[in-house]
Amino acid sequence: MNSRWLAERAAQLKRRPRLLGLVAAAILVAGGASLVAGQRGVSQPIAFNHRKHTQDLQLDCEFCHQYVRTGAHSGLPSLEVCAMCHQARQGTSREAERVTAFVEQGRPLVFAKLFQLPAHVFYTHRRHVGIAQLECRNCHGDIALTTRPPRRPLVRVGMRACLNCHRRTGQTTDCVACHR
Amino acid sequence: MPRWGMVIDLDRCTGCAACEVACKSENNVATASPDQAAMGRAISWMKVMTEVHGEFPDNRLRFVPRPCMHCDNPPCVKVCPVAATYISPEGIVGQIYPRCIGCRYCANACPYTVKYFNWYEPTWPASERAHLNPDVSVRPKGVIEKCTFCHHRLQKAREDARAEGRELRESDYQPACAEVCPTQAIVFGDLDNVRHRVNELRHDPRAMRLMEDLGTAPKVYYLTPRQ
Numbered sequence: 001m002n003s004r005w006l007a008e009r010a011a012q013l014k015r016r017p018r019l020l021g022l023v024a025a026a027i028l029v030a031g032g033a034s035l036v037a038g039q040r041g042v043s044q045p046i047a048f049n050h051r052k053h054t055q056d057l058q059l060d061c062e063f064c065h066q067y068v069r070t071g072a073h074s075g076l077p078s079l080e081v082c083a084m085c086h087q088a089r090q091g092t093s094r095e096a097e098r099v100t101a102f103v104e105q106g107r108p109l110v111f112a113k114l115f116q117l118p119a120h121v122f123y124t125h126r127r128h129v130g131i132a133q134l135e136c137r138n139c140h141g142d143i144a145l146t147t148r149p150p151r152r153p154l155v156r157v158g159m160r161a162c163l164n165c166h167r168r169t170g171q172t173t174d175c176v177a178c179h180r
Numbered sequence: 181m182p183r184w185g186m187v188i189d190l191d192r193c194t195g196c197a198a199c200e201v202a203c204k205s206e207n208n209v210a211t212a213s214p215d216q217a218a219m220g221r222a223i224s225w226m227k228v229m230t231e232v233h234g235e236f237p238d239n240r241l242r243f244v245p246r247p248c249m250h251c252d253n254p255p256c257v258k259v260c261p262v263a264a265t266y267i268s269p270e271g272i273v274g275q276i277y278p279r280c281i282g283c284r285y286c287a288n289a290c291p292y293t294v295k296y297f298n299w300y301e302p303t304w305p306a307s308e309r310a311h312l313n314p315d316v317s318v319r320p321k322g323v324i325e326k327c328t329f330c331h332h333r334l335q336k337a338r339e340d341a342r343a344e345g346r347e348l349r350e351s352d353y354q355p356a357c358a359e360v361c362p363t364q365a366i367v368f369g370d371l372d373n374v375r376h377r378v379n380e381l382r383h384d385p386r387a388m389r390l391m392e393d394l395g396t397a398p399k400v401y402y403l404t405p406r407q
Binding site for chain 2 (some may be wrong): 122127175176178180
């Protein structure tokens with residue numbers, strides 16, 4: 001009897017890793033699927049080419065992000081801004097054609113926000129770009145050089161990044177200066 | 181560096197509670213249900229306390245508006261285990277909501293009972309939801325909140341002043357309660373600045389502070405009523 005119990009136990013132990021493996025694999029697959037879902041990030045209605053506009057055409061960021069020096073939010077371009085140039089067909093790319101189609105049909109073009117500011121943080125572009133004359137690149141990375149709209153921010157801006165910069169430049173690090 | 185403070189003239193206060201309403205509306209303070217209020221869980225950063233003197237018919241009602249005292253020696257800051265509440269260099273006792281763990285030590289330490297715990301997720305009637313102030317974050321359930329002297333107004337006022345290349349003026353930064361008071365019983369400004377009215381008023385012989393003997397050094401002064 002003893003030996004039979006031993007044999008069963010040995011078989012159980014042998015089987016267990018396989019079971020565990022199955023469970024682990026299931027978790028991995030599920031987790032992987034959710035990760036992939038999370039990785040989709042922000043998608044834009046048009047695959048806007050920042051490099052084309054800022055490097056090749058030498059447009060200023062302010063041309064499309066109109067309120068970057070004066071407002072809390074920099075603003076995303078409306079269809080009217082695109083229509084300034086894309087009224088007629090520009091270039092040969094498929095995306096440029098699509099923009100012209102948007103303009104011709106008068107369909108609203110709504111770009112999605114890539115950077116989301118937490119509700120408890122007071123931040124304005126006017127203070128940082130308008131008054132302090134910071135470069136967009138400081139917080140947004142090399143977004144001006146991208147050829148496709150990134151699905152995730154190129155730079156992760158957290159409180160640590162804010163504080164590091166504030167300390168380096170001798171700005172206030174008082175909590176209520178930025179928290180609200 | 182300014183030291184922000186307030187002077188409340190009790191002779192001028194009519195108890196209209198406009199300050200209370202303005203405060204709630206400015207700072208996105210949710211309204212409590214009657215049940216919640218009965219349990220003492222209603223939140224009111226600014227509260228007009230009433231005091232009855234004498235017996236009917238020779239009685240008199242007196243009003244004492246009570247915001248956070250923004251003590252120079254705040255007992256709430258001493259007990260906070262996570263530095264969620266702290267005193268800024270300008271004397272504003274701030275509450276950093278994402279940091280707060282909701283232990284309620286500060287609410288118990290405060291002798292003026294001005295710290296409120298969010299027992300519930302804040303809710304508003306549908307008609308009011310669109311009117312929330314975007315400059316003030318809505319506090320989640322489980323954190324402490326309190327009067328901040330409307331410091332979000334200071335953030336904006338300071339930025340405006342810098343953008344226009346000038347100094348911050350007294351009128352640039354006024355909390356909602358002071359702004360709305362119809363009898364101008366609430367005066368706000370820099371206590372150390374001789375050009376601000378609060379500096380003059382706090383040296384008035386009628387000036388006193390609540391529970392001064394505790395050593396909390398409040399920055400809210402009251403002008404006692406003349407008899």
